[in-house]
Amino acid sequence: MATLICPEHPSPVADAEALRKAFQGWGTNEKAIVSILGHRNAVQTKLIRKTYEDMYAEDLVKRLESELSGDFELLVALASPYKYFGDDINVKLAKVEADILHDKVKDKALNDEEIMRIISTRSNAQIVATLNNYKDNNGVAITKAFKDDLENSYLAALLSAIRSINNPQKYYEKVLRNALSKPGTDEDALTRVIVTRAEKDLKNIKDLYYKRNSATLDHVVGKETSSHYKALLLALLGKED
Template sequence: MLWTLEPAEKDAYLAKESTKMFTKDNWVLVEIACTRSSLEFFRAKQAYQVGYKTSIEEDVAYHTSGGVRKLLVPLVSTFRYDGDEVNMMIAKSEAKILHEKMEAKDYNDGDLIRILTTRSKAQISATLNHFKNKFGTSITKYLKEDSDNEYVQLLKAVIKCLTYPEKYFEKVLRQAINKMGIN
Protein backbone atom coordinates (compact mmCIF):
# COMPACT_ATOMS: atom_id res chain seq x y z
CA MET A 1 0.00 0.00 0.00
CA LEU A 2 2.80 2.46 0.86
CA TRP A 3 4.12 2.34 -2.70
CA THR A 4 0.83 3.67 -4.07
CA LEU A 5 0.69 6.76 -1.86
CA GLU A 6 2.06 10.19 -2.67
CA PRO A 7 5.16 11.07 -0.57
CA ALA A 8 3.20 13.35 1.78
CA GLU A 9 0.48 10.74 2.27
CA LYS A 10 3.09 8.05 2.91
CA ASP A 11 4.83 10.24 5.49
CA ALA A 12 1.45 10.97 7.13
CA TYR A 13 0.65 7.26 7.33
CA LEU A 14 4.06 6.39 8.77
CA ALA A 15 3.85 9.27 11.25
CA LYS A 16 0.43 8.09 12.42
CA GLU A 17 1.69 4.56 12.95
CA SER A 18 4.75 5.91 14.78
CA THR A 19 2.67 8.06 17.15
CA LYS A 20 0.58 5.04 18.11
CA MET A 21 3.61 3.02 19.20
CA PHE A 22 6.40 5.47 19.86
CA THR A 23 9.32 3.48 21.27
CA LYS A 24 13.09 3.57 20.95
CA ASP A 25 12.77 1.10 18.09
CA ASN A 26 10.19 3.18 16.24
CA TRP A 27 11.33 6.75 15.71
CA VAL A 28 9.93 7.13 12.22
CA LEU A 29 8.21 10.36 13.24
CA VAL A 30 11.55 11.89 14.27
CA GLU A 31 13.11 10.74 11.02
CA ILE A 32 10.33 12.35 8.99
CA ALA A 33 10.31 15.60 10.99
CA CYS A 34 14.10 15.98 10.85
CA THR A 35 15.00 14.81 7.36
CA ARG A 36 12.26 16.35 5.23
CA SER A 37 12.41 19.92 4.02
CA SER A 38 10.03 22.30 5.77
CA LEU A 39 7.67 22.25 2.81
CA GLU A 40 7.71 18.44 2.53
CA PHE A 41 6.97 18.10 6.24
CA PHE A 42 4.24 20.73 6.02
CA ARG A 43 2.59 18.74 3.23
CA ALA A 44 2.83 15.57 5.32
CA LYS A 45 1.17 17.40 8.21
CA GLN A 46 -1.60 18.56 5.88
CA ALA A 47 -2.12 15.00 4.61
CA TYR A 48 -2.17 13.81 8.24
CA GLN A 49 -4.93 16.26 9.10
CA VAL A 50 -6.98 15.33 6.03
CA GLY A 51 -6.55 11.60 6.56
CA TYR A 52 -6.87 11.36 10.34
CA LYS A 53 -8.95 14.44 11.30
CA THR A 54 -6.37 15.44 13.92
CA SER A 55 -2.93 17.01 13.91
CA ILE A 56 0.42 15.36 14.41
CA GLU A 57 1.01 17.71 17.33
CA GLU A 58 -2.19 16.55 19.06
CA ASP A 59 -1.34 12.88 18.61
CA VAL A 60 2.26 13.32 19.74
CA ALA A 61 1.10 15.20 22.84
CA TYR A 62 -1.49 12.50 23.59
CA HIS A 63 0.78 9.48 23.07
CA THR A 64 3.95 10.76 24.77
CA SER A 65 4.86 12.21 28.12
CA GLY A 66 7.67 13.86 30.05
CA GLY A 67 10.87 14.80 28.26
CA VAL A 68 9.87 12.94 25.11
CA ARG A 69 6.75 15.09 24.79
CA LYS A 70 8.72 18.23 25.65
CA LEU A 71 11.11 17.53 22.75
CA LEU A 72 8.74 16.06 20.17
CA VAL A 73 5.85 18.53 20.24
CA PRO A 74 8.00 21.53 19.24
CA LEU A 75 9.96 19.34 16.82
CA VAL A 76 6.82 18.50 14.85
CA SER A 77 5.30 21.96 15.30
CA THR A 78 8.01 24.05 13.71
CA PHE A 79 8.36 25.32 10.17
CA ARG A 80 12.13 25.64 9.83
CA TYR A 81 13.96 28.03 7.60
CA ASP A 82 15.49 25.90 4.83
CA GLY A 83 18.17 28.27 3.57
CA ASP A 84 21.93 28.07 3.91
CA GLU A 85 22.46 31.39 5.69
CA VAL A 86 24.12 31.10 9.08
CA ASN A 87 24.65 33.66 11.84
CA MET A 88 28.00 32.83 13.43
CA MET A 89 27.34 35.05 16.45
CA ILE A 90 24.26 32.96 17.22
CA ALA A 91 26.19 29.75 16.53
CA LYS A 92 28.90 30.72 19.03
CA SER A 93 26.41 31.84 21.65
CA GLU A 94 24.25 28.75 21.31
CA ALA A 95 27.25 26.41 21.27
CA LYS A 96 28.14 27.83 24.68
CA ILE A 97 24.57 27.28 25.91
CA LEU A 98 24.61 23.70 24.63
CA HIS A 99 27.95 23.06 26.31
CA GLU A 100 26.62 24.33 29.64
CA LYS A 101 23.60 22.03 29.32
CA MET A 102 25.75 19.04 28.38
CA GLU A 103 28.11 19.65 31.31
CA ALA A 104 25.14 19.87 33.70
CA LYS A 105 23.43 16.90 32.00
CA ASP A 106 20.37 19.12 31.71
CA TYR A 107 19.06 17.44 28.59
CA ASN A 108 15.45 18.59 29.09
CA ASP A 109 16.37 22.27 29.25
CA GLY A 110 14.13 24.63 27.32
CA ASP A 111 17.03 26.41 25.59
CA LEU A 112 18.54 23.13 24.38
CA ILE A 113 15.17 22.03 23.02
CA ARG A 114 14.51 25.48 21.48
CA ILE A 115 17.84 25.42 19.63
CA LEU A 116 17.27 21.93 18.23
CA THR A 117 13.63 22.42 17.32
CA THR A 118 13.58 25.93 15.85
CA ARG A 119 16.90 26.62 14.15
CA SER A 120 17.55 25.85 10.51
CA LYS A 121 19.57 22.75 9.76
CA ALA A 122 22.42 24.95 8.50
CA GLN A 123 22.36 26.98 11.72
CA ILE A 124 22.34 23.83 13.86
CA SER A 125 25.28 22.42 11.90
CA ALA A 126 27.23 25.65 12.37
CA THR A 127 26.43 25.64 16.10
CA LEU A 128 27.46 22.01 16.53
CA ASN A 129 30.63 22.53 14.49
CA HIS A 130 31.54 25.47 16.71
CA PHE A 131 30.71 23.32 19.75
CA LYS A 132 33.13 20.64 18.59
CA ASN A 133 35.87 23.12 17.67
CA LYS A 134 35.63 25.10 20.91
CA PHE A 135 35.09 22.26 23.38
CA GLY A 136 37.08 19.51 21.67
CA THR A 137 34.35 16.92 21.25
CA SER A 138 31.02 16.51 19.53
CA ILE A 139 27.76 16.97 21.38
CA THR A 140 26.84 13.35 20.77
CA LYS A 141 29.96 12.23 22.65
CA TYR A 142 28.62 14.05 25.71
CA LEU A 143 25.39 12.12 25.33
CA LYS A 144 27.15 8.79 24.90
CA GLU A 145 27.76 8.28 28.62
CA ASP A 146 24.00 8.45 29.29
CA SER A 147 23.03 6.39 26.27
CA ASP A 148 21.02 3.90 28.35
CA ASN A 149 18.45 6.63 28.88
CA GLU A 150 15.71 6.46 26.21
CA TYR A 151 15.28 10.24 26.15
CA VAL A 152 19.02 10.71 25.58
CA GLN A 153 18.88 8.18 22.74
CA LEU A 154 16.01 10.16 21.23
CA LEU A 155 17.95 13.40 21.62
CA LYS A 156 20.94 11.84 19.84
CA ALA A 157 18.67 10.61 17.05
CA VAL A 158 17.23 14.10 16.60
CA ILE A 159 20.71 15.64 16.43
CA LYS A 160 21.99 13.03 14.00
CA CYS A 161 18.89 13.22 11.78
CA LEU A 162 19.15 17.00 11.61
CA THR A 163 22.87 17.15 10.89
CA TYR A 164 23.91 13.90 9.19
CA PRO A 165 20.79 12.03 8.08
CA GLU A 166 22.72 9.72 5.76
CA LYS A 167 24.95 8.54 8.63
CA TYR A 168 21.90 8.09 10.85
CA PHE A 169 20.06 5.98 8.25
CA GLU A 170 23.22 4.01 7.51
CA LYS A 171 23.40 3.01 11.19
CA VAL A 172 19.67 2.19 11.36
CA LEU A 173 19.95 0.02 8.27
CA ARG A 174 23.08 -1.72 9.55
CA GLN A 175 21.38 -2.49 12.88
CA ALA A 176 18.26 -3.76 11.12
CA ILE A 177 20.34 -6.07 8.94
CA ASN A 178 22.13 -7.33 12.02
CA LYS A 179 18.73 -7.93 13.71
CA MET A 180 19.53 -5.41 16.46
CA GLY A 181 17.40 -2.56 15.22
CA ILE A 182 13.96 -2.11 13.80
CA ASN A 183 11.73 -5.16 13.56
Protein backbone atom coordinates in the same frame (compact mmCIF):
# COMPACT_ATOMS: atom_id res chain seq x y z
CA MET B 1 25.45 25.19 6.92
CA ALA B 2 22.63 22.80 7.82
CA THR B 3 23.03 19.29 9.24
CA LEU B 4 19.55 17.98 8.47
CA ILE B 5 19.63 15.10 5.95
CA CYS B 6 16.34 14.82 4.03
CA PRO B 7 15.08 12.89 1.01
CA GLU B 8 14.52 15.24 -1.92
CA HIS B 9 10.89 14.39 -2.68
CA PRO B 10 9.26 12.44 0.15
CA SER B 11 5.55 11.72 -0.12
CA PRO B 12 3.55 13.57 2.56
CA VAL B 13 0.76 11.02 2.08
CA ALA B 14 3.10 8.09 2.72
CA ASP B 15 4.61 9.90 5.70
CA ALA B 16 1.18 10.65 7.16
CA GLU B 17 0.17 7.02 6.72
CA ALA B 18 3.38 5.80 8.35
CA LEU B 19 2.88 8.13 11.30
CA ARG B 20 -0.72 6.98 11.70
CA LYS B 21 0.46 3.37 11.71
CA ALA B 22 3.13 4.23 14.30
CA PHE B 23 0.42 5.47 16.66
CA GLN B 24 -1.67 2.29 16.40
CA GLY B 25 -1.30 -1.04 18.14
CA TRP B 26 0.29 -1.73 21.51
CA GLY B 27 2.71 1.07 22.26
CA THR B 28 3.83 3.84 19.95
CA ASN B 29 6.47 2.98 17.36
CA GLU B 30 8.84 5.80 18.31
CA LYS B 31 11.57 4.55 15.98
CA ALA B 32 9.26 5.03 12.98
CA ILE B 33 8.38 8.55 14.14
CA VAL B 34 12.05 9.46 14.50
CA SER B 35 12.84 8.06 11.05
CA ILE B 36 10.31 10.45 9.50
CA LEU B 37 10.40 13.64 11.56
CA GLY B 38 14.15 13.46 12.06
CA HIS B 39 14.71 13.56 8.30
CA ARG B 40 12.27 16.17 7.00
CA ASN B 41 12.81 19.89 6.57
CA ALA B 42 10.35 22.59 7.62
CA VAL B 43 8.44 22.66 4.33
CA GLN B 44 8.18 18.87 4.20
CA THR B 45 7.07 18.68 7.83
CA LYS B 46 4.43 21.35 7.32
CA LEU B 47 3.05 19.35 4.38
CA ILE B 48 2.98 16.20 6.50
CA ARG B 49 1.04 17.99 9.22
CA LYS B 50 -1.53 19.36 6.77
CA THR B 51 -1.86 16.04 4.93
CA TYR B 52 -2.27 14.15 8.20
CA GLU B 53 -5.05 16.48 9.29
CA ASP B 54 -6.78 16.21 5.90
CA MET B 55 -6.60 12.41 5.94
CA TYR B 56 -7.44 11.69 9.57
CA ALA B 57 -9.27 14.81 10.80
CA GLU B 58 -6.93 15.32 13.74
CA ASP B 59 -3.96 17.57 14.49
CA LEU B 60 -0.66 15.72 14.21
CA VAL B 61 0.92 17.81 16.96
CA LYS B 62 -1.87 17.01 19.42
CA ARG B 63 -1.61 13.33 18.54
CA LEU B 64 2.14 13.41 19.18
CA GLU B 65 1.52 15.06 22.54
CA SER B 66 -0.90 12.31 23.52
CA GLU B 67 1.36 9.48 22.34
CA LEU B 68 4.78 10.53 23.59
CA SER B 69 6.45 11.29 26.88
CA GLY B 70 9.66 13.14 27.63
CA ASP B 71 10.66 13.76 24.02
CA PHE B 72 7.33 15.17 22.87
CA GLU B 73 8.41 18.82 23.02
CA LEU B 74 11.12 18.14 20.47
CA LEU B 75 8.77 16.27 18.18
CA VAL B 76 6.05 18.90 18.53
CA ALA B 77 8.57 21.55 17.54
CA LEU B 78 9.51 19.51 14.49
CA ALA B 79 5.89 19.13 13.46
CA SER B 80 5.16 22.84 13.82
CA PRO B 81 5.82 25.46 11.11
CA TYR B 82 9.16 27.23 11.35
CA LYS B 83 9.42 30.98 11.07
CA TYR B 84 11.02 32.08 7.81
CA PHE B 85 13.94 34.45 8.12
CA GLY B 86 14.49 36.17 4.78
CA ASP B 87 17.43 38.32 3.73
CA ASP B 88 15.53 41.31 2.33
CA ILE B 89 16.06 44.57 4.23
CA ASN B 90 13.83 47.64 4.32
CA VAL B 91 16.31 50.46 4.98
CA LYS B 92 13.64 53.05 5.79
CA LEU B 93 11.95 50.68 8.23
CA ALA B 94 15.30 49.98 9.92
CA LYS B 95 15.79 53.72 10.49
CA VAL B 96 12.25 54.25 11.79
CA GLU B 97 12.45 51.33 14.20
CA ALA B 98 15.95 52.29 15.35
CA ASP B 99 14.45 55.66 16.31
CA ILE B 100 11.66 53.88 18.18
CA LEU B 101 14.23 51.85 20.10
CA HIS B 102 16.16 55.03 20.88
CA ASP B 103 13.05 56.69 22.31
CA LYS B 104 12.20 53.67 24.46
CA VAL B 105 15.74 53.44 25.83
CA LYS B 106 15.81 57.19 26.50
CA ASP B 107 12.51 56.95 28.40
CA LYS B 108 13.72 53.81 30.24
CA ALA B 109 10.71 52.00 28.82
CA LEU B 110 12.57 48.77 28.13
CA ASN B 111 9.50 46.68 28.92
CA ASP B 112 7.51 48.45 26.22
CA GLU B 113 5.67 46.12 23.85
CA GLU B 114 7.06 48.02 20.85
CA ILE B 115 10.53 46.63 21.57
CA MET B 116 9.20 43.08 21.75
CA ARG B 117 7.20 43.62 18.57
CA ILE B 118 10.31 44.67 16.65
CA ILE B 119 12.46 41.83 17.97
CA SER B 120 9.83 39.12 17.60
CA THR B 121 8.19 39.94 14.26
CA ARG B 122 11.02 41.09 11.99
CA SER B 123 13.40 38.84 10.08
CA ASN B 124 16.88 38.44 11.50
CA ALA B 125 18.36 40.44 8.63
CA GLN B 126 15.91 43.29 9.27
CA ILE B 127 16.63 43.29 13.01
CA VAL B 128 20.39 43.38 12.43
CA ALA B 129 19.91 46.38 10.11
CA THR B 130 17.83 48.12 12.79
CA LEU B 131 20.36 47.38 15.55
CA ASN B 132 23.24 48.59 13.37
CA ASN B 133 21.31 51.77 12.64
CA TYR B 134 20.75 52.26 16.37
CA LYS B 135 24.46 51.80 17.09
CA ASP B 136 25.50 54.17 14.28
CA ASN B 137 23.16 56.87 15.56
CA ASN B 138 23.90 56.48 19.26
CA GLY B 139 27.52 55.36 19.31
CA VAL B 140 26.71 52.36 21.51
CA ALA B 141 24.97 49.02 21.02
CA ILE B 142 21.45 48.69 22.39
CA THR B 143 22.56 45.68 24.45
CA LYS B 144 24.24 48.10 26.89
CA ALA B 145 20.82 49.40 27.89
CA PHE B 146 19.73 45.92 28.96
CA LYS B 147 22.88 44.96 30.88
CA ASP B 148 22.07 47.32 33.74
CA ASP B 149 19.05 45.32 34.89
CA LEU B 150 19.70 41.64 34.24
CA GLU B 151 17.81 40.67 37.39
CA ASN B 152 14.71 41.48 35.38
CA SER B 153 13.98 38.13 33.68
CA TYR B 154 12.13 39.80 30.81
CA LEU B 155 15.08 42.06 29.98
CA ALA B 156 17.52 39.19 30.37
CA ALA B 157 15.49 37.16 27.87
CA LEU B 158 15.34 40.10 25.49
CA LEU B 159 19.10 40.55 25.72
CA SER B 160 19.60 36.86 24.93
CA ALA B 161 17.33 37.20 21.90
CA ILE B 162 19.32 40.16 20.59
CA ARG B 163 22.63 38.40 21.14
CA SER B 164 21.38 35.32 19.32
CA ILE B 165 20.49 37.48 16.33
CA ASN B 166 23.74 39.48 16.29
CA ASN B 167 26.08 36.49 16.58
CA PRO B 168 23.94 33.35 16.45
CA GLN B 169 26.69 30.73 16.17
CA LYS B 170 28.63 32.05 19.14
CA TYR B 171 25.47 32.42 21.18
CA TYR B 172 24.08 28.95 20.43
CA GLU B 173 27.42 27.24 20.99
CA LYS B 174 27.44 28.75 24.47
CA VAL B 175 23.86 27.63 25.11
CA LEU B 176 24.78 24.07 24.08
CA ARG B 177 27.95 24.10 26.16
CA ASN B 178 26.04 25.22 29.24
CA ALA B 179 23.21 22.75 28.61
CA LEU B 180 25.56 19.79 28.32
CA SER B 181 27.92 20.72 31.13
CA LYS B 182 25.28 21.04 33.85
CA PRO B 183 24.73 18.23 36.36
CA GLY B 184 21.72 16.76 34.61
CA THR B 185 21.51 17.91 31.01
CA ASP B 186 19.31 20.94 30.29
CA GLU B 187 17.17 19.11 27.73
CA ASP B 188 14.93 22.10 27.03
CA ALA B 189 17.87 24.23 25.89
CA LEU B 190 19.49 21.34 24.03
CA THR B 191 16.25 20.58 22.20
CA ARG B 192 15.54 24.21 21.33
CA VAL B 193 18.95 24.85 19.76
CA ILE B 194 19.25 21.63 17.76
CA VAL B 195 15.69 21.76 16.44
CA THR B 196 15.73 25.42 15.43
CA ARG B 197 19.24 25.46 13.91
CA ALA B 198 19.26 22.09 12.10
CA GLU B 199 18.18 23.68 8.81
CA LYS B 200 20.25 26.81 9.21
CA ASP B 201 23.77 26.79 10.66
CA LEU B 202 24.06 23.80 12.99
CA LYS B 203 27.12 22.51 11.12
CA ASN B 204 28.93 25.79 11.88
CA ILE B 205 27.79 25.65 15.49
CA LYS B 206 29.11 22.08 15.73
CA ASP B 207 32.49 23.19 14.36
CA LEU B 208 32.68 26.04 16.87
CA TYR B 209 31.68 23.69 19.69
CA TYR B 210 34.53 21.33 18.78
CA LYS B 211 37.06 24.18 18.69
CA ARG B 212 36.03 25.41 22.14
CA ASN B 213 35.49 22.07 23.87
CA SER B 214 37.87 19.61 22.15
CA ALA B 215 34.99 17.17 21.76
CA THR B 216 32.42 16.74 19.02
CA LEU B 217 28.87 17.78 19.73
CA ASP B 218 27.66 14.44 18.33
CA HIS B 219 29.76 12.55 20.89
CA VAL B 220 28.68 14.65 23.87
CA VAL B 221 25.00 14.57 22.92
CA GLY B 222 25.23 10.80 22.44
CA LYS B 223 26.81 10.41 25.86
CA GLU B 224 24.42 12.71 27.73
CA THR B 225 21.10 11.56 26.21
CA SER B 226 19.40 8.23 25.61
CA SER B 227 16.72 6.26 23.83
CA HIS B 228 14.65 7.77 21.00
CA TYR B 229 15.35 11.30 22.22
CA LYS B 230 19.04 10.63 21.59
CA ALA B 231 18.29 9.06 18.19
CA LEU B 232 16.30 12.06 17.04
CA LEU B 233 18.90 14.58 18.20
CA LEU B 234 21.66 12.65 16.42
CA ALA B 235 19.55 12.50 13.26
CA LEU B 236 19.15 16.28 13.35
CA LEU B 237 22.90 16.60 13.94
CA GLY B 238 23.47 14.61 10.75
CA LYS B 239 24.74 11.50 12.52
CA GLU B 240 22.85 8.27 13.03
CA ASP B 241 23.00 6.50 16.39
